[in-house]
Amino acid sequence: MKKTLLKKIPIINNLRFYLGSLILLFVSGFSFAGALNGAPNHIIHAVMTNAQKGVITIRGKVTELANGQTIPGVTVTVKGSQLGTITDASGNFEIKASDDATLVFTSVGYVTVEVPVQGKTTVNVSMQVTDKSLSEVVVVAYGTQKKTSITAAVSTINTSEIESKPVVNMTNSLIGRASGIIATQGSGEPGFDGSSIQIRGAGSIGSTQPLYIVDGVPRDFSRMDPNSIATMTILKDAAAVAPYGVAGANGVILITTKQGKTGKPLLTFDGYVGFQNPTRVPTFVDSYQYATMRNEAAANDAHDQGSTYIPFATPAQLALYQNGTDPNAYPNSQPLKDIIQPNRLINYDNITLSGGTDDIKYFASIGYTHQDGMWSTSYLDRYNGVLNISAKATKTTTIALNVNSYVEDQHFPSVASGSIINQAQRQTPVYPLYYNGNLPAGFIGQSLIGDIYDSGYQLNENTALYTSLSINQELPLKGLSIKGVISYDNGPDPIFGNQTSFTRRYSTPIPFYTINTNTTPYTYSESFAGSSQAQFYESYSQNIDLDYQGLLNYSGSFGKSDITGLLVADYRDVNYENFNATRINYNLDIDELSFGGTAPADATNAGSSGGEKQLGYVYRADYAYDKKYLFEATGRYDGSYLFGPGHRFGFFPAFSAGWRLSEEKFIKDNFTWIDNLKIRASWGQSGAYPSVGGTIQTYQYLSPYSVGGGGVIGGTATQSVYQSLQGNPNITWEKSTKTDVGFEGSLWKGALGFEVDYFNDKRSNMLVSIGAVLPAEYGISTGDVNGGIMENHGIDLTLTTVKQFSKDWRLDVKATFTYAQNKLLQIYENSATYNNPNRRQTGRPLGTQFGLEAIGYFTPADFVDPNAATPTLKPGIPVPTFGPVHPGDIQYADLNHDGKIDGNDQGVIGKPTTPEIVYGLEPRITFKHFDLDVLFQGTAASDIYLNNYFVNPFYGSGSASELSYNNTWTPTNTNALYPRLTGTPSANNTQGSSWWIRNDSYVRVKSAEFGYTFSNKLLGNTIHSLRIYLAAENLFTWTPYMKEIIDPENSSGDQNYYQQRVISIGLNASF
């Protein structure tokens, strides 16, 4: 927008005026409604009086062409009139019409049929299923569009496929089901098992999280009830995301909730019960194996130190480990496997009531979800409620109220699961879980059993209440309507991460026992880990989001031209606050805030508050000529509080065009097997909030002094102020320039459908630290600057096929494929890496893994005297600088040829951990009353780095993986997977190197469902439909390139809660 233009127009810049006009918009909506009510009534009347002569009664039945089943609800009208009826539950109809009339049969999902009456009183009709994709309406930003006329790149998820899958977190339902989605589920812990989602890969070094929009408002969808979701749309290119302005560059996931449909009240019950087991749990050595390895390590250490070999276990002790006769002193435990309980329950129940008349429609749903964790002290309960009502207040006015809410109670031990899993992987098999079967044992000052069962508890109660009230008013100018929406949300903010939640954590001293084997019988003494007296923490936080939208819609046709237009003003005002309190030194075992220790120092509390504001103006204009040539311009003028005064508003335009080849005469005439064929292209710009490491940066335009804790003066802690940042007043949004070319079509009546897109996203203005260009002596963090540039490009592809082989057989297949590769173009990396071509990150994909290049093990021939305690390498062999090396230690390549191995020899050792390729293949077979639906999903082109417990025996005084037993280097086993054993993994061998890189490509049976639908004959009148099904998630996983037993999605940490395999049985009935 040009500034000169602005000055000439009266400026009204007052918030109150803005709100006032919104209210006005609502009020006027009502007044219009009143005035217009009843206006078109006379038209219908006129038509009815017209059809009187030669009238006969015609009866008939409507069936489906493919299988002969009757079709209820088909609209039967007399052509050229408004007369009509609807087929009943058995597909029968009866209508009065003149004997020379033509009947028109229409039904959603079927090809319309016209039958001349020609005096017949019985007309039976068979209807053919249409190719759904042609009539499909797709939810897009601030509205809907017909799939065939869309010029933007969007993909949709068939929500009926995910409704009955045993998946608690909705973010885990997307991968493989829509092209463009790259998702990784890092954890299987109830309440924290959401996937991190990228749309078309990583486009930024900052946050890559897409924007989530539920019913038009930014909202978190992960905890929604799957049965309440009507549509899921993935907006991918500039034309699709430009209406979201400064927040759209990472793509958008649009969700709409179900609305009632005209018809009798339909009561539906859907529920499943299932069992969860981890997909993959690393296996560690047993106590005999452990002790044997320890002996070998001790011998190596004694040799290296020129010291005395003291075996970890004597032959007699080894025998005791093996025969298990003394399970307290010589136990053989599997701490990790032993704490994981098998077949953990998962349960979901939902009751939905929906229906409506032409005037009022309603959809009400209540859901309950229960998910057990791997141990009994960890579980989740969730209650979902949805109530969507819409009413036609007048012929032209629709009022709708949407209420969507949940309460999720997460229950855990007070010790975090990460710490428990870390300890379980670390604990050696020579320590039991219990002594004498009932005394919890400790290992390195921590007790697994105590942590899980005796550490107190934590409860997180996360709640959300999403409400929207909207009024839509058709205006007298045909095709013009206005809509006002006010949303009040009290719940999580998917963009900034604040939430409405209540937390209680009660941490008690954790008892555990240590054995004394010098007494007979053995004696056990009790110790306590954690605090010596119980502590209690309580936190309340609330995030309230008010969102006001005013929409002006237009749609009209002029000859061969179709025009639609949209104008939106969208204002968002978020406020959050947090209060928390801690009490320590509980003498009483009452877990309430009021009963902690009485000393002033026993009580602390804290709190904070803040907010966000965003204001945007959206436009979209579509022009279609002859339904063949499609043009669209869309965009947003958007402002955010994140930026300094004078730098807050930006303009994000996009343009797109499409050409429906299939509508051209030469195609229609010559290629009848082409149902639909379209080429489209888009270009545009969108924005992303400036972020670093995934966290959106607020107030970087200020140079603030923060308040914190000061030094202890006079024996008491003081308060301090300190300069926390030298700000960047010019901070602005990330700018994304997206180009997309797409080709989509449907052939042979849907036997092959395809949609393929090439995309390119150039992201600039990414926040980069200028730390690398300031001296380290600068002494303060500086506000990041918008200097980073990267590029991301790739292809996404969807293939579908629908084939009805016979009356009984039907096959639907959907295949998705996404490939995205990015490249850093400018990131201001420091010159140490930039100037070294091996280490330079610029020009390489984000997240490229760097390290030393391992070239094998040192052999005795590499040393002057290989048997020396500290052997010397022969001249000419590059010397590692990580301590002495011996035969069997890892040898690295001297990339800079300086004769020594150090950090300067690093180079690329692996691809990023996020896969470049994600694909899914979902066949769905229907045979008579049976249906089978399987989703195969896989990834390719990614690497992970394994370390610590998984591959380094005795890391952190811990255990060793079973894979490492007999698989470490010895003079007689030189082809081993892992280097020689030492009591602690040596610094040389634990350097970040290619030795520990694994290709973690995988193929999964991600989900599967097998169902049986009872035929109507078997069911009485009370049950409308009944289906039972068996479903599974993460059924099988193949990782062809990795020997280590680790789930490929959560393999890179010591503290990751394992992904779960779920098998469930479910029932869906409607009444």
Add this chain to the structure above:
Amino acid sequence: MLVSRKNKKTMKNRYLINGQIFLLALLTLSLGACKKDGFLNVPDKTTLTNQAAFSTQNNADLYVNGIYAELPDANNDDMPLDQYTDNDFCGATNMEGQAVVRANSINSNNVPNGLAGSFNWGTEYNNIRSCNTFLQQAALNKGNYDASWYVQRVAEVKLLRAFFYSILYTNYGGLPLVTVPLNNQDGSNIFTARSTAAQTLAFIVADCDSAAAHLPATVNSANSGRGTSGAALTLKGWVQLFAASPLSNPNNDKTLWAAAAATNLQVINSGVYSLFPDYYGQFLASNNWNSETIFARGYALPSNGHKREGILGPVIVHGGEQAWGNYAPTENLIDDYEMDNGKPIQDPTSGYDPQHPYVGREKRFYESIVYDGSIWQGDTWESRIGGNNQIDLSSASDISNTGYNAKITLDSTINGQTSLGTSPGTSNYIFYRYAEVLLSYAEAQNEAVGPDASVYNAVNLVRTRAALPNLPGGLSQADMRTDIRRERRIEFALQDKRWYDIRRWDITTGPNGVLTNPDYGMLITPTGGTLTYKVIPVFTNSFSEYMNWLPLQIQVLEQNKNLTQNPGY
């Protein structure tokens, strides 16, 4: 806004007009808001502006509090500096002492972090900037403050700045001397080259002198923790001693020693300090700010306590695992404790019996070390084979790799697990105490002048508290040097001083280099009723002489092209 029209027939037009008004209203709004974005203001409620931070004496006082908080939080550090030396061997993989320093692995990509991260170049320059910002801003707002307050706080901040510089100086040598907050927006040069070591020393000395001139000799208990003139002089004396020592003074310029002796003597002559009678007790919270403490970091509950006992204390106590045991003193250290008759154990007349090594040792041994058969928290601690803390040669647990744990600086009334859980410790971390001034004086004076009476006097004061006899008279300068060095090792064992001492004395490498010979432990094997003691090597140390000076981190060098790396890297 309402449009009134008399003619009912034009109803349709009215709707149109209304519709257009909405459209217009929307557009107008858009344009309005474009122009003035103050509409989107959301105040940041967590911070202050530059003006507010220094406008009042009270706020500026809070700013100084923040600088005190930047003193190294050593009581919460799990890698004490003695791990870098031959005093302590903690076997855990992640310990920098054995993984980096004594593995000959120091390089510009791998710079040890030092006590509580204090060797980190960027961290110290952050702290230095905090000081510089105060000195600059307080001067600008001087009129808002009491004159005496201003003078004292400026002196305190100069002492703190000197202290931060001294950490870098004693590890890296000459430094870029930054005296104002650098500003990349006013065109001034922000890329400062390193000054020479002598210039750096002079700068630190000048800050100390300025601080000493304006600081009080003592502070009342409400101000304990603040800098005093004694602290400033002690810091000055320490950097002068460092500068006079062989590493920095290879030509043995005696005037440097004399300067160090003079400054330390100034502290002694001030009469403010005296040795606290109880060597072990001086480190307990109940004796915080005792007569011997010169400069320390304080701790306070509820949220500013420490967990030193949990991190560093003995591991298995009363059958339970209580602490991480990160202090595992080596046999090398144990062997330097004299017998209670004042003779080193190597002296054949000392009465030392290798098969009864813990009998008849000097008092500080029993106050500093947890050894086989000793009592900790009422429990007998046994590192012998089969004992409750059996020596762990392969680091299979947290239990000591050497057969010893530490006692000194740890409060035996604090349970280790409680300590880890709640950080209940409030004992000071002492940076400087009077015993160091005495021994520094003795060392400097011995080097500058020779073993005169004042040298004997200073050393004997320390020995007397340890119930040791005075040094024999007539020692040569070299013998006196040996005795002072041993005295210093023992008096400050496990107190983060030896890393500096072995480097400045240049004894890390060479035939008898303390970081090129192995660390030893004590293997105690019970056979029947008797214990057999065997000293065994537990870690092969390796170190290069050039590592006496740490390398500048690669990023530090890369970000400031005017910097030069230390030799050898």
